[in-house]
Amino acid sequence: xxxxxxxxxxxxxxxxxxxxxxxxxRIAFALKGIEYDQVPVNLIKDGGQQLSDQYKKLNxxxxxxxxxxxxxxxxxxxxxIQYIDETRPGPALLPADPKxxxxxRMISDVIASGIQPLQNLHVLQKIGAEKxxxxxxxxxxxxxxxxxxxxxxxxxxxxxxEISMADICLxxxxxxxxxxxxxxxxxxxxxxLNQTLLEIQAFKVTNPSCQPDTPADLR
Numbered sequence: 001x002x003x004x005x006x007x008x009x010x011x012x013x014x015x016x017x018x019x020x021x022x023x024x025x026r027i028a029f030a031l032k033g034i035e036y037d038q039v040p041v042n043l044i045k046d047g048g049q050q051l052s053d054q055y056k057k058l059n060x061x062x063x064x065x066x067x068x069x070x071x072x073x074x075x076x077x078x079x080x081i082q083y084i085d086e087t088r089p090g091p092a093l094l095p096a097d098p099k100x101x102x103x104x105r106m107i108s109d110v111i112a113s114g115i116q117p118l119q120n121l122h123v124l125q126k127i128g129a130e131k132x133x134x135x136x137x138x139x140x141x142x143x144x145x146x147x148x149x150x151x152x153x154x155x156x157x158x159x160x161x162e163i164s165m166a167d168i169c170l171x172x173x174x175x176x177x178x179x180x181x182x183x184x185x186x187x188x189x190x191x192x193l194n195q196t197l198l199e200i201q202a203f204k205v206t207n208p209s210c211q212p213d214t215p216a217d218l219r
Contacts, residue, residue: 017211021174030202040213107166115142
């Protein structure tokens with residue numbers, strides 16, 4: 001297919017309504033004004049549809065999200081966000097200033113590498129009965145680090161006064177914290193930023209409560 005036709009094709013997001021990594025990608029698409037199609041991958045049904053042989057061909061890690069875009073498949077949310085930021089017009093998701101860009105990447109990695117993987121579904125299934133306490137411990141440990149970082153970097157948003165990849169990572173992680181009954185009141189900067197971001201349309205329309213695969217009782 002000609003390159004120009006590839007760029008005209010809608011990206012396809014294979015994800016799960018409550019996956020925080022999938023939500024990050026939905027937010028980035030919304031902020032950029034990119035239309036895309038969604039293919040739900042139910043992480044619970046049939047023992048986990050991400051574990052099927054068919055999905056493994058798309059994403060050997062058998063995780064969500066996976067995004068088919070411009071003739072390639074990208075399977076890590078931060079890689080997807082940075083790719084669309086580099087290839088699509090619209091508001092920049094990483095600052096031009098190298099120091100601010102490093103801060104955005106630092107905050108994003110604290111969440112995407114230091115908090116979320118320790119409380120994702122695959123890990124919690126292995127933990128068993130103690131899964132809630134496990135998730136609370138690692139989210140609180142991460143937030144105890146994130147709060148002082150954000151006190152130094154934040155303006156209206158996580159880094160200064162422009163929405164960035166850091167904000168895209170923060171909101172889904174706070175959602176997870178609240179699911180696992182973490183007291184977010186302990187983290188006033190995180191709480192303030194989250195409340196501000198949830199008022200923005202791109203964060204509202206991508207919320208897990210209103211996705212094509214959201215169960216009726218969670219809408």
